[in-house]
Amino acid sequence: MSIRPITAETTPDLAFISQHLFTAVLWVDESLDIKWLNTQTEQLLAISRGRLLNHSILTLLAPAETNDGTDLDVIKQSIDKPQSGETATHKTYSLTERFAHAHQYQQPFIDHDHRISPQLLEGNSSSHSGAILLVDYSVTPVSYELQTYFIIEMWSKDRHSRISKEQRQQQQYAVARHMLRSVAHEVKNPLAGIRGAAQLLQRQFAKVNDLSSVDSLVTAIAANDTEPNIKTINQKLLTYTDIIISETDRLTQLISQLLGSNQLPNWQALNIHQTLEHVLTLVLSQYPTVKLQRDYDLSIPDLVADKDQLIQVFLNLINNACESMLEHQQVLVNSANTIHSSAATINNSSVDNLPKPTTYQAKLAIQTRIAFQHTIGSQQHKQVLQVTITDNGSGIDSALIGQIFFPMVTSRAAGTGLGLAIVQDIVSRHHGMIDVISQQMPDSSETSFILYLPFTQPITS
Numbered sequence: 001m002s003i004r005p006i007t008a009e010t011t012p013d014l015a016f017i018s019q020h021l022f023t024a025v026l027w028v029d030e031s032l033d034i035k036w037l038n039t040q041t042e043q044l045l046a047i048s049r050g051r052l053l054n055h056s057i058l059t060l061l062a063p064a065e066t067n068d069g070t071d072l073d074v075i076k077q078s079i080d081k082p083q084s085g086e087t088a089t090h091k092t093y094s095l096t097e098r099f100a101h102a103h104q105y106q107q108p109f110i111d112h113d114h115r116i117s118p119q120l121l122e123g124n125s126s127s128h129s130g131a132i133l134l135v136d137y138s139v140t141p142v143s144y145e146l147q148t149y150f151i152i153e154m155w156s157k158d159r160h161s162r163i164s165k166e167q168r169q170q171q172q173y174a175v176a177r178h179m180l181r182s183v184a185h186e187v188k189n190p191l192a193g194i195r196g197a198a199q200l201l202q203r204q205f206a207k208v209n210d211l212s213s214v215d216s217l218v219t220a221i222a223a224n225d226t227e228p229n230i231k232t233i234n235q236k237l238l239t240y241t242d243i244i245i246s247e248t249d250r251l252t253q254l255i256s257q258l259l260g261s262n263q264l265p266n267w268q269a270l271n272i273h274q275t276l277e278h279v280l281t282l283v284l285s286q287y288p289t290v291k292l293q294r295d296y297d298l299s300i301p302d303l304v305a306d307k308d309q310l311i312q313v314f315l316n317l318i319n320n321a322c323e324s325m326l327e328h329q330q331v332l333v334n335s336a337n338t339i340h341s342s343a344a345t346i347n348n349s350s351v352d353n354l355p356k357p358t359t360y361q362a363k364l365a366i367q368t369r370i371a372f373q374h375t376i377g378s379q380q381h382k383q384v385l386q387v388t389i390t391d392n393g394s395g396i397d398s399a400l401i402g403q404i405f406f407p408m409v410t411s412r413a414a415g416t417g418l419g420l421a422i423v424q425d426i427v428s429r430h431h432g433m434i435d436v437i438s439q440q441m442p443d444s445s446e447t448s449f450i451l452y453l454p455f456t457q458p459i460t461s
């Protein structure tokens with residue numbers, strides 16, 4: 001392979017360029033040790049540069065081959081010598097052998113849908129919490145300063161699929177909001193007319209009641225009627241008009257929620273933890289049995305947002321979480337009481353002698369982090385705020401998980417289906433996104449709402 005000289009006059013700073021790529025790039029020497037990596041690699045694997053440098057690439061890509069004592073030079077010499085009973089065509093090569101083959105024949109290779117566990121690196125305590133990464137990666141052999149190296153490029157499969165899914169959901173939410181607002185506008189005008197007519201009717205009934213009260217009483221006495229009911233009828237009609245007005249006001253409030261706020265956001269720099277603590281003070285006083293777990297990254301800088309709207313977002317999410325846990329606790333208590341009653345009846349024994357059910361503890365966890373190289377819609381952000389709100393309530397049914405942010409969709413018995421739709425609308429106004437993950441298991445369930453917000457907002461005229 002020919003080696004072309006590189007001059008500083010004709011070539012830009014390639015290291016600088018690679019640090020700004022969306023692709024994770026690693027520089028691996030002939031011994032398969034990592035000698036250099038770009039920033040995207042750290043962000044993709046959630047591992048610092050210090051923990052990756054001088055580690056074998058096999059630790060990430062093929063951990064089973066790291067301690068088998070195989071020497072790369074021996075593999076190079078025997079790469080074309082199949083063992084007895086094998087043919088070169090059907091032989092399955094290990095990753096070490098594929099590196100040797102790539103070096104010997106200067107032939108790059110690509111591996112698709114490869115699973116990586118960043119926790120395999122000794123001492124790693126990344127925020128993935130045991131998550132398995134699904135990636136595509138390529139290996140390109142190169143010769144640099146008469147030494148053999150490999151360029152490894154990685155692309156996250158999860159990231160691409162997540163971006164496509166989120167873009168589809170954003171489009172669906174936008175269409176749904178547009179349709180509902182169109183319907184809400186059409187309904188709001190007749191409601192105003194109905195309320196006005198009911199008020200006029202109520203005033204007329206009041207006048208008739210006042211004018212006829214004396215005459216009706218005299219007529220009733222003259223006719224020896226001991227139960228004059230004209231006034232009673234008028235009072236009932238006034239009650240009916242009160243019901244019309246109150247129900248019209250309720251529907252008008254519902255329509256206003258569907259339409260959303262027509263005020264421009266009041267952008268201001270704020271500390272996310274102060275906002276969260278303000279909301280927690282308001283909410284948790286109503287739910288004293290909920291155990292709170294905070295996991296804050298206090299190094300997070302201020303973000304630009306509308307404080308009142310952000311408070312509304314966290315109020316809805318945390319209220320929903322607490323109510324879901326209390327409903328789940330009530331279901332467990334009712335189920336345990338039913339089981340104990342049935343068992344006591346069948347065994348003709350005292351309920352006190354039966355084993356007590358497992359005590360349920362409602363737990364609410366709030367976590368703040370910085371997410372790097374995160375895509376929201378079509379906008380790529382170097383870093384965004386990530387707030388995760390997790391509860392151990394009843395969870396969300398898998399059939400509803402993809403529709404939970406649509407208006408009038410709820411997983412709770414007492415839910416209205418508007419809270420999460422309002423949250424979605426406010427988050428969209430902040431050019432952010434919200435995701436939900438729910439795991440339902442026989443013994444426990446867990447639901448996490450993950451909010452992503454950019455630290456700055458685009459300048460609007």
